[in-house]
Amino acid sequence: MTRSGYxxxxxxxxxxxxxxxxxxxxxxxxxxxSKGGGFTIEHYAALADAPVYLRVLAGTVRVSLVSTIANVxxxxxxAYWMRGLGPKGQLVAVALVITPFWISVLVRTYAWIVVLGxxxxxxxxxxxxxxxxxxxxxxxxxxxxxxxxxxxLLPFLVLPLxxxxxxxxxxxxxxxxxxxxxxxxxxxxxxxxxxxPALGAGALMVFILxxxxxxxxxxxxxxxxxxxxxxxxxxxxxxxxxxxxxxxxTLLLIFTFAVFALYRALDRRSAA
Amino acid sequence: MKRRQFNQFxxxxxxxxxxxxxxxxxxxxKEIRMIESGGKSGESIDEYIKPFKAATGVNCVRESxxxxxxxxxxxxxxxxxAATFELGSGSLEQAKKLGLVEPxxxxxxxxxxxxxxxxNEYGLGYQYFSTVMAWRKGVKTPANWTDFFNTKDxxxxxxxxxxxxxxxxFVLLAEGVPVDKLFPLDVDRxxxxxxxxxxxxxxLWKAGAQSVQLLKDNEVQYGIAxxxxxxxxxxxxxxxxxGMLDISYFCVPKGTPPAEKALAMKLLHEMTVPENQARAAMxxxxxxxxxxxxxxxxxxxxxxxxxAAANKAKQWLQNPGYWLANGEAVGKKWExxxxxx
Numbered sequence: 001m002t003r004s005g006y007x008x009x010x011x012x013x014x015x016x017x018x019x020x021x022x023x024x025x026x027x028x029x030x031x032x033x034s035k036g037g038g039f040t041i042e043h044y045a046a047l048a049d050a051p052v053y054l055r056v057l058a059g060t061v062r063v064s065l066v067s068t069i070a071n072v073x074x075x076x077x078x079a080y081w082m083r084g085l086g087p088k089g090q091l092v093a094v095a096l097v098i099t100p101f102w103i104s105v106l107v108r109t110y111a112w113i114v115v116l117g118x119x120x121x122x123x124x125x126x127x128x129x130x131x132x133x134x135x136x137x138x139x140x141x142x143x144x145x146x147x148x149x150x151x152x153l154l155p156f157l158v159l160p161l162x163x164x165x166x167x168x169x170x171x172x173x174x175x176x177x178x179x180x181x182x183x184x185x186x187x188x189x190x191x192x193x194x195x196x197p198a199l200g201a202g203a204l205m206v207f208i209l210x211x212x213x214x215x216x217x218x219x220x221x222x223x224x225x226x227x228x229x230x231x232x233x234x235x236x237x238x239x240x241x242x243x244x245x246x247x248x249x250t251l252l253l254i255f256t257f258a259v260f261a262l263y264r265a266l267d268r269r270s271a272a
Numbered sequence: 273m274k275r276r277q278f279n280q281f282x283x284x285x286x287x288x289x290x291x292x293x294x295x296x297x298x299x300x301x302k303e304i305r306m307i308e309s310g311g312k313s314g315e316s317i318d319e320y321i322k323p324f325k326a327a328t329g330v331n332c333v334r335e336s337x338x339x340x341x342x343x344x345x346x347x348x349x350x351x352x353x354a355a356t357f358e359l360g361s362g363s364l365e366q367a368k369k370l371g372l373v374e375p376x377x378x379x380x381x382x383x384x385x386x387x388x389x390x391x392n393e394y395g396l397g398y399q400y401f402s403t404v405m406a407w408r409k410g411v412k413t414p415a416n417w418t419d420f421f422n423t424k425d426x427x428x429x430x431x432x433x434x435x436x437x438x439x440x441x442f443v444l445l446a447e448g449v450p451v452d453k454l455f456p457l458d459v460d461r462x463x464x465x466x467x468x469x470x471x472x473x474x475x476l477w478k479a480g481a482q483s484v485q486l487l488k489d490n491e492v493q494y495g496i497a498x499x500x501x502x503x504x505x506x507x508x509x510x511x512x513x514x515g516m517l518d519i520s521y522f523c524v525p526k527g528t529p530p531a532e533k534a535l536a537m538k539l540l541h542e543m544t545v546p547e548n549q550a551r552a553a554m555x556x557x558x559x560x561x562x563x564x565x566x567x568x569x570x571x572x573x574x575x576x577x578x579x580a581a582a583n584k585a586k587q588w589l590q591n592p593g594y595w596l597a598n599g600e601a602v603g604k605k606w607e608x609x610x611x612x613x
Contacts, residue, residue, distance in 0.1 A: 052608040059611065118491055139491075140475050222475030223434040224613050231607065237339035239366070239600055 028253075031246035043247040053231065053248055060228040061255075063142060063217070064210035067149040071206045074150060075157040076199065082158075083165040097158050105152055109219045112148050113139060140222030148216040153209055157202035164198030197267060204263045208256055228252055301531050303331045304355040304539070307343075309520070310336030311481075312500070313399065316555035320398075320542040327542075330535055340366060347372045347526050355532040356522050356539065362437055364395045364521045365596035373523040380537035383544035387579070389589060390561035395521030398543040401558045402499040402517055402578040402587060403438050406483070406510035411493045417446035417514055420494060421465065423472040428493025430469070431486045434476035436606040437595050438516070439466075442496060445514055455594045459602050463609045470613050484508065503557040503576045512583040518590040519561075553577060 034040040047053055082093045100108060115121050116138035123135040138144050168191065176186045214229040223230070228248070235245035308314050314334055321332045335354065340363045346352055359367055367373045373394045381396065390397025405420045407413065411428055414420045421443060423430070432439050441454050443462035466473065474492050477483045483497040487508050502510040522540055524533055542548050549560025550568035559565055559579040566580055574580045578587070595602075 050604050052604050052611065055611055056607060117489060119489065218478065223478055224473075224476060224610060226607060226610050234603070237341035238363075239603065240339075240341040240344050240370075241600070242341075242344070 027246050028250055030243055031250050033243065043243045046244060047247055047251070056226050056231050057228055057248070057251065057255075059226065060211060063145060063149075063225065063227065064207050064213075066142070067146045067153065067210050068203050068207040070146055070150045071153055071157050072199065072203055075154055075161060075202070076195075078154075079158050079161040079165055082162050094159075094162070097155050100151065101155055105215050108152060109148055109216050112144065112151070112220055116144060116147070139220055140224055142221070142225055144220035144222075145217045145225050148220040149210055149213055152216060153206045156205050156209060157199075160202045160205075161195065161198050164195055168194050200263060200266060204259065208259065211252065211256060301330060301535060303333060304532050304535050305333045305335060305353060306356045306358070306522070306536075306539075307335045307338045307354045308358040309338050312556040313520075313558065316399075316552040316558075319552040319555065320539065320548050323545070323548055324539045324542045328535060328538055332539055343367060343372050343525060344370065350527060352525050352527050352529070354525065355528050355536040357525055358398075359395065359521050359523055361397075361519050361521065361590055361592040362595040362599060364392065364523060365592045366599070367523065368394050369596060372526055374526050374528060374533065376524060376540070377533070377537050380534060381540045381544070383541065384546065385563060386544050386561040387563055390519055390521075392521060395523040396540045396543060397519035397521050397561050398540075399520040399558050399560065400517060400578045401520065402512060402515045402583070403433070403442075403496060404499050404502065404510045404512055404515040405442075405494070406487060406497045406502045406508050407494045408487050408490065409507055409509050413509070414494065415513075417442050418448070421446040421469060423469045426494065428472070429474040429491065430472050431475045431477055431483050431492040431495040431497075432473060433483075433496055434478050434610075436602050437590070437599070439496060440602070441516060442514075451514075451588045454588075455591045456598070457594065457602070459605055463605060466609065467612060473613065476610070499576075499578055500556050500558045512578070512586050515578075515583075515587045516590055517578055517584065517587040 031043050032039055032041065034042060078097075082090055082097075085093060113120070117123065118135040120138075122138065123132075126132045127135065138147065172190055172194075173186055176190045177183075181189065212229055213227055214233065217225050217227040218230055221227075232245050232248060235241045235248070306317070308317055314336055317334060321334075325331055338358045340359065343357050343359070346354070346357075357373075359373075364373070375393050376396060378391070383391070383396075387397070390400075405414060405417065407428075412426050414422075414426055419426055420430075436459070440457055440459055440462040443465050444454055444458060445451065447461060447465055449458070475482070475486055477486075477495075480498045480501050483495045484501045484505060486492045487495050487497075488505065497510065499510065499512065499515070502508050522536075522543065524536055528536070544561060546560070546562035546564045546568055549562055549565050553559050553565070553569060557573070557576045559569075559577040565577075566574065569577060569580070575583065577583065
């Protein structure tokens with residue numbers, strides 16, 4: 001970048017540092033600070049003493065993995081189907097995927113209560129059809145949380161994936177067909193490998209966003225499903241043990257960075 | 273932008289704009305701010321603000337919500353943006369321990385007669401609320417907590433508070449522990465009992481409105497809820513029997529300028545006036561700290577209020593001291609319980 005480029009970007013960098021990085025560093029520091037006592041690792045030692053916090057972290061990772069898998073299972077076929085549509089159809093489909101983005105997460109989450117509740121649309125239809133005798137418990141468990149999170153996060157996977165799929169040259173697929181490959185082989189040998197980097201990026205994005213979910217598990221999980229953010233909220237606002245919250249957040253941050261590093265390594269290998 | 277939103281905006285923006293400038297020597301205070309718990313409870317506080325404004329000519333602007341973390345942030349940053357802050361009984365003890373609140377000036381408050389437990393060196397108990405058992409009309413009526421937690425003979429889903437301090441004591445009452453022997457709580461025993469009925473614990477609520485909504489929607493049939501929420505709900509019954517009486521306090525954040533604190537004391541005085549309490553109780557059926565309040569409340573509604581003589585006698589008082597000493601440890605056990613749920 002030229003020197004004048006830096007001049008232009010300096011205000012933004014400064015703002016980013018002051019408003020984002022500096023508080024983050026302060027937060028990291030707080031985990032190693034005891035009031036009036038200077039440096040300490042007691043807050044991290046306390047984490048080890050309370051395996052329950054680490055179990056919540058593990059539970060968060062598990063719920064995030066499940067919702068990422070659900071997202072991939074729903075999102076990949078959707079993006080693939082969208083690729084096959086005509087230009088107008090694609091426009092409509094993209095609009096439909098994006099629309100939920102414009103609605104508050106809170107509203108969408110509450111909407112699921114109307115849809116999935118005991119007297120909700122799904123259960124009353126199934127009861128009316130005679131498929132079930134008693135309502136299925138969709139809400140206030142991990143099923144509800146997974147459905148809600150998949151709904152909120154789907155665009156983050158579908159949009160980049162769809163864009164990557166559009167970039168795939170149709171002539172590659174035609175070439176494979178002209179060489180006698182059946183459709184299944186064309187998909188798995190040619191098409192799918194070309195989408196893997198975008199799929200990985202999208203899935204990683206979904207996974208990382210899942211780790212920080214707060215509203216959806218609180219409402220659709222009925223607080224029976226504790227995610228790390230809900231625990232942090234308790235430590236920050238109720239108890240308030242900021243130092244402990246800081247130590248826990250730092251662990252979460254390290255974990256997220258590790259996932260990201262893993263992804264970068266995989267990405268580089270697939271590019272090579 | 274609504275006025276209140278604007279005021280909030282101004283409150284945030286003004287210090288930012290004044291950053292770096294010397295604070296002008298304390299001019300005449302034209303307005304003080306309070307942080308309270310919001311909702312109907314917040315609206316009811318207007319009944320104390322009105323006479324305060326009439327007496328002093330100073331307005332008081334309400335802000336919510338009131339997590340303890342906000343108070344800590346305010347005090348530790350040295351930017352006190354509210355002269356008075358509402359805290360639950362347990363949070364008040366926490367705040368005292370962390371040094372976040374100032375002692376009140378009870379001479380300046382010059383209170384009208386009040387229940388002794390509402391008068392704290394650091395807080396004025398302005399509102400009594402009850403945590404009670406509630407159920408959907410039409411289900412088998414529980415007579416006590418033993419019935420409430422007996423899911424075999426009283427079938428139905430339960431909604432419980434996601435706060436161990438509002439749940440665990442009731443489980444122990446159900447187990448037959450007498451009220452005067454409740455504290456120190458046998459937390460492990462309570463959690464073991466809860467785990468035996470875990471299939472029927474549908475939801476743990478964080479916001480008071482949730483318990484009542486789930487009962488109304490027939491998602492659950494029995495719940496622990498706050499009396500002010502269940503009162504007047506046509507589909508819901510509840511009883512004060514064996515309910516827990518608790519108090520919300522107003523306190524003063526440490527470092528509040530003396531001029532503002534002095535005004536806050538005048539506002540707190542209005543909270544001890546039984547006539548003001550009676551008007552506030554018409555907005556939300558919780559009651560104030562005056563032993564003379566009963567006489568001012570409408571006869572036909574008297575049984576709705578937590579401190580009505582007949583109701584107060586049936587209930588027992590929360591033990592904030594226990595939660596100060598044990599809150600964090602019990603909280604960890606509670607998280608563990610939720611992982612096993």
